[in-house]
Amino acid sequence: MYGMEVPAYNTLVDVSERVNRDFLEKEGGDAERLGSIQRVTAERHGAIRVGSPKEMSQVATVFEAFGMYPVGFYDLRDASASSVPVVSTAFRPVDAEELALNPFRVFTSMLAADDPRFFNAEQQRKLQEFINARTLFPQELLSLAEKATEQEGLDGAEASTLLDLATASFELSSEPVDHAWYRELESVSAVAADIGGVPSTHINHLTPRVLDIEDLYARMESLGIAMIDEVQGPPSWQGPDVLLRQTSFRALSEERIFKFEDGSVGPGALRVRFGEVEQRGIALTPRGRELYDRMVVDVDKQLQETGGVRTDVARQVWQDNLPDTEAGLLAEGLAYFEFDLAPGQAPTVPAEVSLKALLDDATVQASPIVYEDFLPRSAAGIFQSNLTGEGTKDAAQKGTEYDLETLSKIIGRDIADPFHLYQAQVDASIARLAEKLNTTII
Ligand code: OOG
Ligand code: NI
Structure with a gap:
């Protein structure tokens, strides 16, 4: 149509x-x-x-x-x-x-x-x-x-x-x-x-x-x-x-x-x-989103004060403030990721293990969640x-x-909060992973 x-x-x-x-x-x-x-x-x-x-x-x-x-x-x-x-x-x-x-x-x-x-x-x-x-x-x-x-x-x-x-x-x-x-x-x-x-x-x-x-x-x-x-x-x-x-x-x-x-x-x-x-x-998580909003304000301010081309100023502000890898975004809690066993992994893990340890030894991989x-x-x-x-x-x-x-x-219906939906996706992936590994992930 x-x-x-x-x-x-x-x-x-x-x-x-x-x-x-x-x-x-x-x-x-x-x-x-x-x-x-x-x-x-x-x-x-x-x-x-x-x-x-x-x-x-x-x-x-x-x-x-x-x-x-x-x-x-x-x-x-x-x-x-x-x-x-x-x-x-x-x-x-x-x-x-x-x-x-x-x-x-x-x-x-x-x-x-x-x-x-x-x-x-x-x-x-x-x-x-x-x-x-x-x-x-x-x-x-x-x-x-x-x-x-x-x-x-x-x-x-x-x-x-x-x-x-x-x-x-x-x-x-x-x-x-x-x-x-x-x-x-x-x-x-x-x-x-x-x-x-x-x-x-x-x-x-x-x-x-x-x-x-x-x-x-x-x-x-x-x-x-x-x-x-x-x-x-x-x-x-x-x-x-x-x-x-x-x-x-x-x-x-x-x-x-x-x-x-x-x-x-x-x-x-x-x-x-x-x-x-x-x-x-x-x-982005609420923390990542706050940073994003701050960077937007920062770009506006710099443009007002010193002029320049928006995209160039923005790129510089981003380079100065945001980690430029997925791993960096994850480590700083700025973006949402789902977690799953890395291909070929079938490890035995202790009864309790941290997500960080599983990521550090590459047992588990993180995949980005797309902004919807x-x-x-x-x-x-x-x-x-x-x-x-x-x-x-x-x-x-x-x-x-x-x-x-x-x-x-x-x-006449609850409007969902997007942050809650993304967090639920993360949590569900961790629960599936814990079940697969027969462990408690902390
Ligand atoms: C909606 C504009 C918002 C978007 O992509 O951000 C929008 C409208 O023009 O009615 O679609
Ligand atoms: Ni649109």
Whole structure:
């Protein structure tokens, strides 16, 4: 559906596949350290935006039918200088095996339509009225989704209907857009207009994963596709890839039908959908993440004080602060790893043994756990690079409070904390290892 709607997406997927194939050829087996080529090639994340708590809980019902649950809380309202009035989570499978079968996530944002920093009382009222009057997800879709969740599946005919209805609800609508209303919201925030100014939601990007984002960037530019200026997230450097690196090309101008102020109906153009690509690295522990966040601040500060090129400054800061090997990251407790017996090992070990000893004598090997989530600052950067105008934000006002708990209540399901999921993966691997070795690992 998305490839039919946005042909440039097909180009992006083609180029991504070529980048991955060439990388595998160049690097051999090491290339697959952070994911098999099959998984990486199939992997995608999409993004959608909804307008109200009710719509947010409905979309959770739809995704749950596909084994996708809310993970992580992202507050983008403060993550950027521009006006991005949304709070977000990502729906994805939560366990590693499910993710390997279905490496798919949807970054889902909800308009903070009640935040007075962005919308005055009259705009809040109109937004609420407009959003309450629309139906994003037909009742049949919601009922089938609930049934699929309860029964852990549907029979053939109902499964097809579920897929058809779900797909249709994420297509770009051809219904006319109220021009005056759209432009009014756009003056506050282009994101608000895209969410609250149109009668439906839509996938606004679908992102393939590559193993070498610099190569992808260069190939897209050489095809004449202008990318945003920078790769968001960690710099390219000599050490292991961590977290998430992303880049995108700007939203394409697409024809939409407008209802104009004088009552006439006719074509106009909107830029809402764009292309993005990502490269995933190792998940960082809370300690690693704190260091990452400190390095981001440090890079900003140095750029402000002494200027320079962001990527060069960032690379230097990383070299000065972060161990440049997996072993170093592990030793300092900065990143997550799973543990298993090294190939060919069948040792007898004492009744109690430390993980460190097992690693030191190479009985056990550590494999990195891939970061499956998102970064608020990069997400804001992605939103921002596709906005028309900065929008407005009244920083003097107090914003509406949203956090993981309030969004969980809205969704009607607990939002998982990504750190807990990664730690559970580590713990499970140690428990399996202890069982294999018939020992207690301390
Ligand atoms: C979501 C932007 C966030 C990412 O990759 O960080 C995102 C949006 O544009 O709705 O997809
Ligand atoms: Ni994205």
